[in-house]
Each structure stands twice: as structure tokens, then as C-alpha cells.
Amino acid sequence: MDSIFYHSNLEPGDTGDGSLNGLRIAIQPNISAAGWPTDAGSNALANFTALEDATIVQRLRKAGAAICGSTRMSEFGFGLTNSKAGEALRCQAADAELVLDIVGESRLAASRAAVCGFKPSYGLVSRFGLIGLIPSMECCGLLSGNLGNLREIIKTIAGRDELDFSLPDEQAPDFSAQAINPKNTVIGFISEAQTALSSEQVQMYHASIGELEKAGFHLREMSMSDFPLFTLVHRIAGSVEASSCAGRYDSVRYGRRAQGARNWNDMYLLSRGAAFGPLLKSYLFQGAFFQFERYVAYEDACRIRARLIKDMQRLTRESDFLVLPIFDIAGSGDMASLPDIYTQFATTAFANVTGQPALYLPPPEGTAHPGLQLAGSRLSDARLLALGEHLMNMRRGGK
Amino acid sequence: MEFEAVIGLEIHVELNCATKMFCDCPNRPGDEPNVNTCPTCLWFPGAMPRLSREALEKAALLCLGLGAELQPRSAFDQKVYYYPDLPKGFQLSQAHLPLSRGGGIDITDESGKSKTLRIHHIHMEEDVAKLVHEMEGRLPISLVDFNRAGAPLVEIVTEPDFRTSYEAMEFLKALRTQVRYVGSSECSMENGSMRADANISIRPKGSTQMNTKVEVKNMNSIRHVGDAIAYEIIRQTADVQAGEAVVLHTRLWDPDKKVTLPMRAKFEGPCVPDPSVPVIELSPDWIKEMRSRLPEMPVARAERFVKQHGLNAEEARFLSSDPEVAVYFEAMIGLGVAPRTAMHWLTTQLLPAMKERRQELSGSPVTPTRFAALLNMLVKGEINANAAREVLILLFNSDEAPESIVKSHGFRQVSDTSALDSLIDKVLGEQTAAVADVRNGQGKAMGFLVGQVMQASGGKANPKIIRELLARKLGASK
Numbered sequence: 001m002d003s004i005f006y007h008s009n010l011e012p013g014d015t016g017d018g019s020l021n022g023l024r025i026a027i028q029p030n031i032s033a034a035g036w037p038t039d040a041g042s043n044a045l046a047n048f049t050a051l052e053d054a055t056i057v058q059r060l061r062k063a064g065a066a067i068c069g070s071t072r073m074s075e076f077g078f079g080l081t082n083s084k085a086g087e088a089l090r091c092q093a094a095d096a097e098l099v100l101d102i103v104g105e106s107r108l109a110a111s112r113a114a115v116c117g118f119k120p121s122y123g124l125v126s127r128f129g130l131i132g133l134i135p136s137m138e139c140c141g142l143l144s145g146n147l148g149n150l151r152e153i154i155k156t157i158a159g160r161d162e163l164d165f166s167l168p169d170e171q172a173p174d175f176s177a178q179a180i181n182p183k184n185t186v187i188g189f190i191s192e193a194q195t196a197l198s199s200e201q202v203q204m205y206h207a208s209i210g211e212l213e214k215a216g217f218h219l220r221e222m223s224m225s226d227f228p229l230f231t232l233v234h235r236i237a238g239s240v241e242a243s244s245c246a247g248r249y250d251s252v253r254y255g256r257r258a259q260g261a262r263n264w265n266d267m268y269l270l271s272r273g274a275a276f277g278p279l280l281k282s283y284l285f286q287g288a289f290f291q292f293e294r295y296v297a298y299e300d301a302c303r304i305r306a307r308l309i310k311d312m313q314r315l316t317r318e319s320d321f322l323v324l325p326i327f328d329i330a331g332s333g334d335m336a337s338l339p340d341i342y343t344q345f346a347t348t349a350f351a352n353v354t355g356q357p358a359l360y361l362p363p364p365e366g367t368a369h370p371g372l373q374l375a376g377s378r379l380s381d382a383r384l385l386a387l388g389e390h391l392m393n394m395r396r397g398g399k
Numbered sequence: 400m401e402f403e404a405v406i407g408l409e410i411h412v413e414l415n416c417a418t419k420m421f422c423d424c425p426n427r428p429g430d431e432p433n434v435n436t437c438p439t440c441l442w443f444p445g446a447m448p449r450l451s452r453e454a455l456e457k458a459a460l461l462c463l464g465l466g467a468e469l470q471p472r473s474a475f476d477q478k479v480y481y482y483p484d485l486p487k488g489f490q491l492s493q494a495h496l497p498l499s500r501g502g503g504i505d506i507t508d509e510s511g512k513s514k515t516l517r518i519h520h521i522h523m524e525e526d527v528a529k530l531v532h533e534m535e536g537r538l539p540i541s542l543v544d545f546n547r548a549g550a551p552l553v554e555i556v557t558e559p560d561f562r563t564s565y566e567a568m569e570f571l572k573a574l575r576t577q578v579r580y581v582g583s584s585e586c587s588m589e590n591g592s593m594r595a596d597a598n599i600s601i602r603p604k605g606s607t608q609m610n611t612k613v614e615v616k617n618m619n620s621i622r623h624v625g626d627a628i629a630y631e632i633i634r635q636t637a638d639v640q641a642g643e644a645v646v647l648h649t650r651l652w653d654p655d656k657k658v659t660l661p662m663r664a665k666f667e668g669p670c671v672p673d674p675s676v677p678v679i680e681l682s683p684d685w686i687k688e689m690r691s692r693l694p695e696m697p698v699a700r701a702e703r704f705v706k707q708h709g710l711n712a713e714e715a716r717f718l719s720s721d722p723e724v725a726v727y728f729e730a731m732i733g734l735g736v737a738p739r740t741a742m743h744w745l746t747t748q749l750l751p752a753m754k755e756r757r758q759e760l761s762g763s764p765v766t767p768t769r770f771a772a773l774l775n776m777l778v779k780g781e782i783n784a785n786a787a788r789e790v791l792i793l794l795f796n797s798d799e800a801p802e803s804i805v806k807s808h809g810f811r812q813v814s815d816t817s818a819l820d821s822l823i824d825k826v827l828g829e830q831t832a833a834v835a836d837v838r839n840g841q842g843k844a845m846g847f848l849v850g851q852v853m854q855a856s857g858g859k860a861n862p863k864i865i866r867e868l869l870a871r872k873l874g875a876s877k
Contacts, residue, residue, distance in 0.1 A: 032445045040444070051438050054445065127675070131444040136674035165449045166675050244477045244671040247488020248442055264483050264541075291479070292668045302672075 004087045007036050008069040018064030019152055025060055026094035028085070029070040030077050031140065032129035033057050040131045041073040041082070043256040044249035044275035054129020055164065056098065056140055056157040063156045068094055075277045076133040076246075078102055079341045086113030086143055096144035096153055102133055103234060103341070104326075104348020106141020107360040111328050111371050114362040115145045116388065120154055121378045122355030123168045126161035134238040135245060137352040147389050151175055154381065173382040180383075180390040182216035187374075188319035189219060192227035196346045197325055201370075205325040208369035212323060215394050220319055224311050229304055230350040231342045236290055236301035238352075243287025251275055282338055305353055312354045316377035321387055324350070326360060326373040348373065357381045359388050364395050401604040402639070404632045405612075406561035406597055407519075408624075410574065412553050412584045413526065413592040414457045420525045420551035421448035421491065421676075428529070428547040428591075440549035442487035448475075448676050454523065454551035455679065457583040458498055459689045461553055462521050464581035464696060465574070467502030469686050473522070474678045476670035483543060484527045492524035494670035498553070498679070504577070505698070506569040516570050517558040526550035553583075559598070559609070564628035571595060571621045576697050580722045588620050595624050599631045601639060610645065615659050617651040627652040631659055700725055708738035718742060723760040724750070727767055734771035737778070744774055748791055756795060765794045773801040780861055786810035811859065816868060819852070819860060823868055826851045837873050845869065 006029050027033065030040035032050035039045040057067060072084040077100040086109040088094035099106040101119040110117025119141045132138045140157070144150045155175035160167055189209060194202050213219050251257040251271035258274045261267030276284065290298045315322060325347045335344050342349070351358035356378050363369035372391075376384040416426050422439035438446040462469055474496045477489035502518040528548040532541050555574070561567050575586040575593065586593040600612040615631055618624040630652075635645055650659035695703070697719045704715035704725075719725045724745070731741040749770060753763060773794065777787045782805055793804050805811055827834055830851060836844035845866070852865045 038444070045444060048444065050445065051443065128447045129445045136672075163449070164447050166447065166677050168677075240671055241674075244479055244489055247477075247479055247481065248444070248486060250486055250488070252486060253441075265481075268481065291671060295669045298671070 004071055004084045004091065004093065005069040006039075006072045009033075009036075009067055012066035012068055018062060018156075020060060020156060021064035023065045023096060023149060023152075024068040024094045025065045025153070026068055026088040026097045027057065027070045028073045028077060028097075028099060030073060030100055030131040031057060031070070031098055032131070033067055033070070036070065038070075038131065041075045041077065042249075042275065042277070042280065044246075044251065044272075045131065045254055046256045046275075048254035050129070052129065055126035055161045057129065059157050060153070065153075065156075071097065073100075074105075075280045076102075076131075076242075077105060077138075078133050078242075078280065078283065079335055079344070080105055080109060080112075081279065081335055083109065085109035086115060089113050089115050089143060089145060095146070096142060096149050099141045099143055100130065100132060100138055101141035101352065102138040103238070103352055104345040104358075106143060107326060107348050107358060107373060108328055108345065110143050110360045111326060111362065113143065114371075115143055116147050116150055116362065116392075117360035118142045118150050118154065118385070119351055119358045120158065120381050121357045122352075123166070123170075124158045124172060124357075124379065124381060125154075126157070126164040126167060128161055128163040133245070134241045134352075136241060137234065137238055137355075139352075139355075147385060147392055151177075151382075151385050151389070154385070158381075170379070173379055175382045175385070177389070178382065178386045180386050182218075182390075185321070185387075186218045186220050186319045187212055187321045187323050188222040188315055189323050190222050190224050190227055190315065192224055193324050193347055193350075195228060196343070197327070201325065201327055204327075204368075204370055208363060208367075208372055209323050211364065211369075211372070211391070215391060219323075222315050222319065222322075224315060226304075226308060226311060227350070230308060230353050231346050233301045233305045233308060234349040234353050235286075235338070235342055236297055237305055239283050239287030240291045240298045240301075241287070243284045243291060246276075246280075246284055249275060279336060279338070279341070286338065308350075309354045312350070312356065313377065316356070316375075316380075320376075321380075321384065322375045324348075324358075324373045324375060325370070327370050351375055354378070357384050359384050361388055361391060400640075402601045402632075402636050403562055403604040404628070404635075405559045405600050405602060405609065406563075406567060406628060407559035407612075408555075408557045408561065408567060408570065409596045409598070410555040410557075410571070411594040412461065412555065412578060412586060414454055414461070414551040414553065415582075415584050415592070416451060416453045416457055416551050418451055418453065419549040420451055420454045420523070421549055424549070426550050428526075428544075428550055430546055432531075432542070432544040432546060434546065436545045436548070441545055442548070448491060448673075450475075450676060450679070451551065456689065457581075458521075458523050458551070458553045459681070459686075460581040460692060461578055461583040462499035462502065463690055463693050464577050464583075465502040465504065465518060465521070465555070467499035467518055467521055469499050469681055469689070470497065471681055472496055472678055473498045473681075475523075475673050475676040477673045478524070478670045479668045482527075483541065484530050486528070486543075490525060490527060491673060491676060492554075492670065493522035495672065496678075497522035504570055504573045506566060506573055508569070509563065509565050514560075514566065516560045516566065519556045519558050521553055521555050524552050524554060526552050559600075564625040564632070567595075567597060567628055568621050568625040571624060573697075575621075576720050580694055580696055582694075582722075588618070588623075594618075595621075597624060597628050597631070599628060599635065600645065601632060601635045611647050613645060613647070613659075614649045615652055616649060616662070617653075619654065623652055623654055626654075626657060627659055630657065634659065694722070697722075697725075704728075708732065708742075710738065710742060714742055714746075717746065727760050730767035731771045731774070734767060734775075736771050736774045740774055740778060741771075744770075744787075748788060752791065752795065758795075763795075764798065765791070769794055769801055776801065776805060780863070781805070782810050783858075783861060785858060809859070816864065819856070819865060819868055822855045822860070823852055823865065823872065826855060827869075827872065834873065837869075 029038050032054040034053050038050040074081045074083040085099040090113045107117040159172040258270035358375040361372045363371045424435045475491045476494040478492040479489045497520040499521045503515050508514045526547050529544040578586045596616045598612045600610040615627050651662045700719040701715040704710045718728050776782050833844045849865050
């Protein structure tokens with residue numbers, strides 16, 4: 001278990017009698033639990049101990065969940081290199097996991113572990129106590145083998161928080177179970193989302209969405225010519241935000257401090273140089289480059305982002321849900337460079353750029369399919385989960 | 400060639416809110432170092448900024464008080480710079496979408512002409528921590544005090560409308576008055592609640608070009624701002640006349656040597672919007688509500704003082720320049736003191752006495768009620784002016800009512816003519832020469848005789864009545 005858990009909570013304590021009573025939930029060390037080491041997978045936060053519970057942790061605890069530990073994670077949760085996300089489920093050491101979704105990590109980790117993975121709508125879940133990387137794109141994702149658990153967890157953690165003013169002033173969706181009627185449900189698939197796929201992958205993608213057709217849903221081909229720009233926008237706008245926000249890691253109060261500095265500036269430079277791993281460093285360098293040398297490109301990225309959000313809104317207006325390909329091209333191997341990361345997450349980054357919810361469903365047993373990535377409009381989280389439950393139910397022989 | 404200066408000011412005003420801008424820590428930078436801190440203002444990972452309503456309201460009032468236009472949408476950005484007073488690596492500031500645009504202040508320039516100095520925009524931002532440089536033995540050390548970190552600030556950025564240091568000083572004085580009026584800040588440069596930086600460039604007189612500017616910082620009083628600008632104009636003019644180009648940089652004012660010196664620039668980059676602070680959307684109703692909270696502003700109040708209380712323009716401007724003084728003045732009028740008496744005693748007696756004691760009007764033991772009671776006794780002739788001055792001093796030291804002070808200290812003036820008669824007769828018997836002078840029409844001698852009677856009464860006699868009685872006895876005019 002040590003290889004999976006970064007911190008194990010040996011005494012989860014009395015879990016009370018809430019709606020999540022007895023559910024074991026693993027978090028990551030970028031989600032604050034008071035008194036726990038919380039290094040976000042980076043030397044830049046070495047020895048940092050969370051001072052208070054993140055809002056989501058506090059709400060889960062109140063609902064009776066046992067926060068059983070935090071799993072090893074990639075540096076700042078960016079990508080899945082060295083991440084053990086999903087492993088605690090595979091080993092049955094937890095019933096659900098919380099995994100920060102920056103560019104699609106929770107969905108891809110779910111596909112590795114063959115469980116369900118859900119990235120809620122941006123703004124639905126408090127970010128208080130989350131040590132993130134790209135504040136406008138990341139959101140706490142959920143993993144579980146059981147969609148009912150996911151629904152109960154998101155119901156518990158979603159909604160307004162006095163400690164996170166950035167949540168929009170809007171009503172959280174009603175997460176009670178709801179029926180889906182395939183006959184009057186249109187699921188769109190985006191032609192351009194397949195452009196980066198190999199012909200074999202395209203074949204597998206279509207085989208997997210055949211399940212939807214078989215279930216009686218109307219599939220509709222849709223076009224979004226700018227779909228390939230999602231990764232570009234994510235890469236530019238995301239890296240600039242990351243670089244600006246990560247300016248706080250100076251290794252003074254926490255974090256590994258480099259030796260041999262002659263003055264504060266030196267200490268700062270040396271420590272930052274030593275603290276970040278190569279992937280993060282190149283991401284932060286890139287962000288600093290766009291911020292200080294090509295600010296116009298950053299502004300363009302923000303403008304294009306607004307356009308992509310509009311385009312996506314059109315698609316989700318013209319259909320009830322979307323289905324998108326998802327492939328774990330790396331397996332569990334290392335994806336060490338930025339181009340690798342953006343190739344790996346080419347079909348998941350869209351939901352982080354737009355803020356819409358996305359759900360990963362593992363393939364039906366006995367198939368070699370990659371599984372389904374379903375998405376809906378912003379705040380359609382409850383319906384998206386209902387769609388997932390409908391499909392899982394069908395597989396179990398339900399109607 | 401004759402040169403003229405082009406000057407713009409950037410003024411930081413610390414809002415007098417109860418809490419910091421993005422957390423609930425007390426906004427008391429002067430407390431014991433690092434006591435007013437929390438994860439948010441220490442900028443710890445995972446903490447989220449929560450904009451204070453009070454800060455927004457006080458900033459909005461300040462904008463309205465300066466005639467600025469509140470923007471329906473404003474937002475915070477991350478202003479990146481790396482320095483130990485900002486361990487977060489960025490300051491939250493409204494770089495792209497400021498709280499207000501426009502506005503301005505009318506001043507009277509050196510030639511006596513009215514001139515409007517325009518404000519470009521006003522934005523909110525959080526203050527950074529304070530660095531304290533000390534020696535530990537022979538080792539220089541720098542300490543960081545986070546009490547100030549996250550304190551609520553607004554920055555007022557003017558148009559480059561200023562041509563002289565005088566205009567800059569007048570602007571700052573008027574700004575201070577107006578901000579004090581709306582109650583958003585004390586605006587004291589001496590205690591750091593107002594800081595002004597000046598951007599200065601020079602150009603041939605009459606030209607419209609904008610040349611390379613130099614920023615001057617570290618002025619701790621309005622006078623220093625004037626001195627620094629005046630110095631910088633001379634320095635730049637000399638450089639240009641010597642054929643040297645002005646280079647964009649920042650200089651620090653050295654108040655002891657009275658020179659500006661170049662400083663090492665901080666690394667500063669363009670700003671990125673911060674998604675963790677929600678966009679501020681101000682509804683027309685909210686703006687209306689703020690506008691309704693705006694007090695009568697100094698210019699309007701001075702005009703009313705002239706019309707309503709018969710003061711001259713200068714008196715009215717002086718009394719309305721400090722809201723506390725203006726309110727005190729009108730409170731006295733409400734208690735039956737004539738406006739001119741109130742104005743005269745307030746400006747020549749009470750305010751100097753306050754200053755001497757380093758007291759403010761608010762919280763002073765000399766309340767309008769007590770001061771008015773004292774002046775009403777004076778007007779009724781129960782005490783004379785000398786006694787009133789002495790009672791005023793006593794009012795500072797006790798809670799006793801002015802009436803009882805007068806009684807217990809025997810300040811009541813002798814107006815009883817029969818009691819005065821014998822005193823006057825005695826003086827007239829002694830001062831025969833002066834009596835002769837008065838009879839010969841020499842007015843000066845009359846004053847001398849009044850003084851002699853006053854002295855004989857131990858200062859308690861009413862000089863007006865003495866004069867009347869003397870005139871009657873000597874058959875002279877008063």
C-alpha cells in the first residue's frame with residue numbers, strides 16, 4: 001500500500017451517520033486535510049502541512065465518509081506521470097478517489113483503473129483548500145467503480161461555499177436519480193475530435209459508441225472545426241496561469257531550499273530551479289515566455305477560448321449529450337514532455353477549457369474497447385450522471 | 400530653449416476598513432509584527448481570497464467623491480513581481496478592468512486661475528508585506544511584517560495634466576480633503592495611509608509631445624512631493640540641455656539630501672486575470688445607493704457656508720476643508736452661537752489649542768455643546784473674552800460644565816454698575832492727566848482708563864460697561 005499512498009489515515013475516526021457513512025475516500029496530497037502532509041507531489045511544497053480542511057474534505061467528513069489517505073500524485077497533478085490515481089480503487093483500499101482534473105487526469109486515471117471517472121462543471125465544486133496549477137481550468141474529479149457513489153459524493157461536495165467566492169451565484173443541479181429515455185435523447189459526436197486518432201483508434205471509438213446506438217440513443221455527427229485548438233488554448237493560457245500562480249513557491253516557509261545562495265534573489269532562483277521537476281519547469285518557463293515575451297499570444301488564446309466555449313455551447317444545444325474519444329496512449333508509461341502530455345490529453349482537454357462536465361465510463365466487460373467519454377453542457381452534471389447510470393444499468397441487463 | 404514639465408501622479412490610499420481586503424484579519428498594520436495574519440494573507444497554498452464588502456464600498460465612495468465613473472464590470476489580476484515583501488509572487492490588482500474611470504479635481508494654480516486636473520482611473524489592490532531592515536550585531540538582516548499584507552488600497556492614477564510641483568501639491572491637498580470627506584481614509588502621507596509617486600518628463604514649452612518619463616518615489620509628505628518634483632524638473636532640464644537623453648527609470652527621493660537617486664528596478668511583468676477572485680459587477684441600483692451615501696462634498700459645503708452663514712469664501716473654504724471641523728462648526732451654530740463668533744473662536748482658539756495638545760476634534764473633551772455654552776456666556780456678557788480663553792483651557796482638563804467652571808473660578812464678569820461706580824471714581828481720582836486728555840478729545844486715553852478700571856477689578860469687569868460708565872461720567876464719546 002505504501003507504493004500507492006503518500007499518507008495513510010490510520011484512524012479515520014467516527015464517521016457518524018451521514019449519507020456517505022462508511023465510504024472510504026482517498027484524496028491526493030494537493031487537497032488539504034488539516035495536519036496532513038500536503039506537498040502536491042512537488043519539492044516546491046516539501047514539508048508543507050495543511051492548516052485546515054478543504055471545503056470538499058470538510059463536507060465529506062460531515063457526511064460520514066472516511067478520508068482514508070492521500071495517494072501519490074504527479075507534480076502538481078499535471079498529467080499522470082508517477083501518479084497512483086485509481087490504484088487505491090483497483091486494490092480495493094478505497095471506495096472512491098478524488099483526483100484533480102487539470103487537463104483530463106481523472107478521466108484518464110479512471111480508464112486505467114477501469115472505473116468511472118467524473119469531472120464536474122467548473123464552478124460547481126469549491127476550490128478552497130485545493131492546491132492547483134491552473135485555477136481557471138482545474139476541478140476536483142471523482143473516481144469510483146460505482147456511479148451511485150459518485151452521485152452521492154458530488155451531491156455532498158457541490159454548491160456554494162462561504163470560503164470560495166469564485167463560485168458563481170447559481171443553483172447546484174438536483175442530483176436525485178432521474179430517468180433517461182434513449183428514444184428522445186440525441187448524443188452528438190464531433191468529427192474533428194477524431195483527427196488526431198489513428199485509424200485503429202477511430203475504429204475502436206466507433207465500436208464503443210455502437211453501445212449507445214444499441215441502447216436506442218440517436219447518434220448525430222456534428223462538426224466543430226476548431227476542436228484541435230482546445231489543446232493549444234489549454235497549453236498557452238494554462239501555462240501562463242500556472243506560471244503566474246506558481247510564483248508563490250519560493251522555498252522560504254516550506255519547500256526544499258537550495259543551499260549556497262549569497263542573497264535572497266539567489267536563494268529564490270536556486271530553490272526554484274531545484275524544486276520543480278523537468279515537466280513542470282518547462283511548463284512554467286513556457287508560461288513565463290508567453291506572459292512576458294508574447295503577451296499577445298496569451299490574449300489571443302483567451303479570445304479563442306471564449307469562441308470555443310460558444311462553439312461548444314452550440315453543440316450542446318443541438319444535442320443532449322456528446323460522446324468523445326478517450327485513449328490512454330501512454331499506458332502507464334512516462335509522458336515526460338509537454339508535447340507528450342498534450343498528445344495524451346488531446347481529447348480530454350476540451351472540458352477543462354470550457355468548464356463543462358465530462359464522465360468516463362469503463363468499457364463493458366469482455367470488450368477491448370477504450371470506454372466512453374460523455375459530456376454535457378455546463379451544470380448538466382446530474383443528467384450526465386443519469387445517462388451514465390442508465391448505460392451501466394443496461395449492461396447489467398436492465399432495460 | 401524654455402522647457403515645461405509634464406507630470407502625472409500615482410497615489411496609493413489605504414482604506415480605513417476594519418479588515419484586510421481578502422480576509423477577516425484586522426486591518427491594523429501598526430500592531431505588534433505578524434499578529435494580524437491568516438493563511439489567506441500569508442498567501443498559503445489552498446487559501447482563497449474573499450473580497451471584503453466594506454473595502455469595495457469604501458473604494459466606491461472614494462471614486463464617487465472624486466467625480467469618477469464606477470464601472471459596471473471590474474476584475475482583479477495577478478500583478479507579477481518577485482520581491483521578499485510579496486512571497487506570493489503576485490499582487491492582486493485591477494490592471495485591466497479598474498473600479499472607476501475618469502473624475503478629477505479643480506485646483507487654483509499659481510496664477511490664481513482654476514484648473515481641472517483629471518484622473519485617468521482608480522483601481523483597487525492589496526498591499527504587500529512590510530520589510531524592516533535591521534542589524535543583528537554586524538550582520539544586516541531584513542524582517543518581513545505581514546500585518547500590512549493584504550491591506551485594502553486604492554490607486555488613483557491621474558492624467559499627465561500637471562505642469563508644476565505646486566499643482567501636484569494642491570491636488571494632493573484637495574484629494575486628501577475629499578477622501579477624508581467620504582470617510583474612506585485619513586490620507587496621511589506622514590503615517591503612510593497615502594503614498595504618492597510622480598511620473599515626470601520635460602519637453603520644450605508649447606510642444607505636445609510626450610517624452611520619456613522618470614518615476615520618483617519615497618516622498619513622505621506633500622511638501623516632499625513638491626520638493627522632489629521641483630528637483631527632478633531641474634535635474635532633467637540640465638541633462639537635456641547638456642545633450643543627455645532621459646532614460647526610463649525609477650528614482651527615490653532622499654529627504655535629507657533633498658535629491659532624487661536612481662533605484663534598482665523591481666522585475667515586473669504584464670498581468671494575468673485571477674479566476675479565484677470573482678468579477679465585480681455593480682448594478683445601477685447599487686451605484687445609486689452608494690451615491691446616496693455620499694456626504695456633501697467640500698466645494699458644495701463651502702458654497703453653502705457662504706450663502707447660509709454669511710462667511711467669506713476663504714473662511715468657508717477653510718472651515719469646510721476638514722469634515723470634522725465643518726460638522727463641529729455647524730453643531731455650534733445649531734446650539735445658538737452666531738456663525739462669525741463660532742468661526743472666529745474655532746479657528747483662532749480651539750483649533751490651535753487642539754493642535755498644541757495633539758488632539759483631534761472627535762474624542763476631544765471640548766465638545767460642541769461645552770464650547771457653545773462657553774461662547775454663549777461670552778455673548779451674553781457673563782464673562783469677558785480673557786475669561787473665556789482661560790475657561791477654554793480648563794475645559795480640556797475637566798468634565799465640569801463651563802458654567803460651573805466660571806462660577807467656581809470666579810470668572811463671572813462684574814457688570815453691576817453700582818459695584819463698578821466706586822472703582823471708576825477711584826481711578827478717575829488717581830488718573831487726572833488721562834481724564835484731562837479724554838476731556839480734550841484724545842480717544843487713546845479712554846482705552847487707558849478702561850484698562851486701569853479692568854486692572855482694579857481683577858480682570859472681572861465687563862469692559863463694555865466700564866466704557867459706557869466712563870463716557871457718561873466724563874461726558875465724552877465712547
